[in-house]
Amino acid sequence: MEETLTRETQTPARARPRGSRDPIGWARANLFNGWFNSLLTILILALLVWIVPPFIRWAISDAVFGAATPDECKAASGACWAVVTEKYRLILFGRYPFEEQWRPLFGIVALVGMALLSCDRRFWGWQLLVIWALGLGIFFVLMGGGVLGLSPVRTNLWGGLPLTLMLAFIGIAAAFPIAILLALGRRSKLPIISALSVGYIELIRGVPLITLLFMGSFMLPLFMPTGVDIDAILRAQVAIIMFAAAYLAEVIRGGLQALPKGQHEAAAALGLGYWQTQGLIILPQALKITIPPIVNTFIGLFKDTSLVAIVSLTDLVLATRQALGDPEWRQFFIEAYLFIMVIYWVFCFFMSKYSQHLERSLATDRRS
Amino acid sequence: MAHATANAEAGRSDEIMVDLQRVNKWYGDFHVLKDVSLTVRRGERIVVCGPSGSGKSTLIRCINRLEEHQQGRILVENIELTNDVKNIEMIRREVGMVFQSFNLFPHLTVLENCTLAPLWVRKMPQREAAAVAMKFLERVRIPEQAEKYPGQLSGGQQQRVAIARSLCMMPQVMLFDEPTSALDPEMIKEVLDVMVELAHEGMTMICVTHEMGFAKSVADNVVFMDQGEIVEMAPPAEFFTNPRSDRTKAFLSQILAH
Ligand SMILES: Nc1ncnc2c1ncn2[C@@H]1O[C@H](COP(=O)(O)OP(=O)(O)OP(=O)(O)O)[C@@H](O)[C@H]1O
Numbered sequence: 001m002e003e004t005l006t007r008e009t010q011t012p013a014r015a016r017p018r019g020s021r022d023p024i025g026w027a028r029a030n031l032f033n034g035w036f037n038s039l040l041t042i043l044i045l046a047l048l049v050w051i052v053p054p055f056i057r058w059a060i061s062d063a064v065f066g067a068a069t070p071d072e073c074k075a076a077s078g079a080c081w082a083v084v085t086e087k088y089r090l091i092l093f094g095r096y097p098f099e100e101q102w103r104p105l106f107g108i109v110a111l112v113g114m115a116l117l118s119c120d121r122r123f124w125g126w127q128l129l130v131i132w133a134l135g136l137g138i139f140f141v142l143m144g145g146g147v148l149g150l151s152p153v154r155t156n157l158w159g160g161l162p163l164t165l166m167l168a169f170i171g172i173a174a175a176f177p178i179a180i181l182l183a184l185g186r187r188s189k190l191p192i193i194s195a196l197s198v199g200y201i202e203l204i205r206g207v208p209l210i211t212l213l214f215m216g217s218f219m220l221p222l223f224m225p226t227g228v229d230i231d232a233i234l235r236a237q238v239a240i241i242m243f244a245a246a247y248l249a250e251v252i253r254g255g256l257q258a259l260p261k262g263q264h265e266a267a268a269a270l271g272l273g274y275w276q277t278q279g280l281i282i283l284p285q286a287l288k289i290t291i292p293p294i295v296n297t298f299i300g301l302f303k304d305t306s307l308v309a310i311v312s313l314t315d316l317v318l319a320t321r322q323a324l325g326d327p328e329w330r331q332f333f334i335e336a337y338l339f340i341m342v343i344y345w346v347f348c349f350f351m352s353k354y355s356q357h358l359e360r361s362l363a364t365d366r367r368s
Numbered sequence: 369m370a371h372a373t374a375n376a377e378a379g380r381s382d383e384i385m386v387d388l389q390r391v392n393k394w395y396g397d398f399h400v401l402k403d404v405s406l407t408v409r410r411g412e413r414i415v416v417c418g419p420s421g422s423g424k425s426t427l428i429r430c431i432n433r434l435e436e437h438q439q440g441r442i443l444v445e446n447i448e449l450t451n452d453v454k455n456i457e458m459i460r461r462e463v464g465m466v467f468q469s470f471n472l473f474p475h476l477t478v479l480e481n482c483t484l485a486p487l488w489v490r491k492m493p494q495r496e497a498a499a500v501a502m503k504f505l506e507r508v509r510i511p512e513q514a515e516k517y518p519g520q521l522s523g524g525q526q527q528r529v530a531i532a533r534s535l536c537m538m539p540q541v542m543l544f545d546e547p548t549s550a551l552d553p554e555m556i557k558e559v560l561d562v563m564v565e566l567a568h569e570g571m572t573m574i575c576v577t578h579e580m581g582f583a584k585s586v587a588d589n590v591v592f593m594d595q596g597e598i599v600e601m602a603p604p605a606e607f608f609t610n611p612r613s614d615r616t617k618a619f620l621s622q623i624l625a626h
């Protein structure tokens with residue numbers, strides 16, 4: 001027997017049922033749907049109640065702020081933020097001459113400003129080169145001096161946050177184009193190019209960054225003619241760039257491989273050459289889909305700069321450790337490390353947020 | 369003499385646009401094109417049909433070197449396809465191609481899809497490229513979509529953009545590889561209409577398609593391929609009513625059955 005259905009009158013629109021919109025309904029639908037979720041919710045709430053209030057008491061209520069002596073800190077039961085007040089210039093600028101520390105301060109401003117401007121897509125073009133030339137130019141003049149009446153400061157006195165930022169930003173900016181070339185090279189039809197790219201990537205990716213830093217510091221000078229001395233910071237910078245480029249190349253290659261063959265064919269059929277096809281069609285799409293892992297690599301690189309301490313470069317972490325060399329304040333290391341943790345976190349969190357913003361603004365696959 | 373006048377009326381000439389001479393191609397050991405010879409004159413419309421796997425795509429993809437042939441000669445506008453990259457790029461500029469899966473550039477707007485090659489390959493000024501693009505988008509009847517991205521269009525609209533994108537390069541020959549077979553039935557007509565119009569304007573076309581209505585109304589010659597060879601080639605009237613080879617008959621009875 002067959003049933004047929006016809007509807008003569010139009011169904012009127014009804015109001016959407018309540019429940020998912022008001023807080024109680026929301027909580028019931030999302031936090032307490034089923035015994036497992038309810039249990040999880042209660043456990044997590046308990047954990048928060050157990051951890052958060054004591055932390056707030058330690059970090060704020062019972063803490064010592066501002067200028068204070070170590071003895072005052074020892075008397076208090078909370079955090080001793082006075083260690084930051086006391087040592088922040090050593091932490092931020094390392095052994096850079098005290099009187100001249102306005103220079104690294106403005107150096108940081110130049111680097112951060114340069115990085116922020118680079119985030120604006122309107123400047124993605126030749127403007128980017130100008131921005132970086134200016135930013136790095138100002139940074140190196142301020143830090144190194146020797147011109148414009150600034151007293152020269154040797155690089156072995158550079159340290160703290162400006163050094164960390166410099167290693168990270170130049171590392172990112174230089175590793176990125178190298179990585180693109182390596183990724184393209186690995187897919188090249190020319191056997192020599194692809195073998196060289198594969199060899200480089202597999203070799204560098206297979207060793208820890210620390211060993212590269214060591215090699216740069218201790219082995220490179222052995223091969224150099226006597227009298228030729230490459231700056232320690234430069235050697236570390238090159239090691240970081242080489243290392244990050246190998247990692248990044250594989251990330252980008254993943255994106256290149258995700259593109260359908262039809263994109264290459266359509267470009268070829270229109271008469272576009274190899275570099276035009278890569279630059280106009282393939283890379284924009286491949287880089288877009290690999291934004292999350294690319295930024296992941298950048299964040300990793302940012303934090304990996306702290307490994308340069310192993311070759312005696314005073315980055316933010318080593319500067320902090322040196323600042324804590326003062327026996328009076330040594331016991332308040334937790335507060336000092338929390339301070340630089342926040343600094344690292346702010347930069348990395350910004351990168352993460354920016355990458356999400358970029359992904360959204362580049363999305364073209366949604367119907368509008 | 370009568371022959372020449374008929375040609376002139378339809379915008380055709382005796383000038384040879386595409387010439388395949390005993391072309392052979394292998395994929396590994398698999399002989400995919402066997403002694404294929406085909407001559408296409410300016411303004412001529414060729415429809416290529418044949419069973420799946422018979423080598424139709426491979427054949428037209430050899431014409432713009434998306435695939436490389438191993439034996440025989442392929443000449444486009446008297447330029448021979450060799451390993452010489454200069455020749456290949458010269459030929460690709462003159463040969464447009466429309467794919468089954470559209471292959472639009474998803475990160476560019478419709479307009480940018482159309483202006484890209486004129487700007488970078490023809491070195492046309494921006495303003496002129498945009499004007500040309502709008503002209504062809506109007507011709508395929510979607511000028512209002514110029515600022516959208518391909519992902520926001522229907523399949524039929526995307527395929528029409530793909531046709532416009534090719535036309536913007538002012539090609540001398542257009543290759544179509546099953547341009548409607550990825551489309552829903554109601555969208556096939558809008559694409560075919562554009563192709564018919566193009567044919568009436570005198571474009572030299574080589575179309576792989578199973579739209580026999582299209583073949584009947586615009587093709588000068590229908591080519592039937594099977595197992596890598598051209599089995600039969602005839603004007604549509606003859607091809608559909610009086611096929612000579614048994615393989616053609618079997619194929620026609622199959623596709624005309626539904
Ligand atoms: N890259 C390749 N490597 C190996 N074999 C291939 C390759 N491309 C196609 N072939 C084979 O070559 C033969 C011809 O393929 P082709 O795509 O030209 O067929 P077609 O006539 O276009 O078929 P369809 O109607 O399904 O599109 C098929 O048997 C196919 O399996």
Ligand SMILES: [Mg+2]
Binds near residue numbers: 424425426545546
């Ligand atoms: Mg095919």
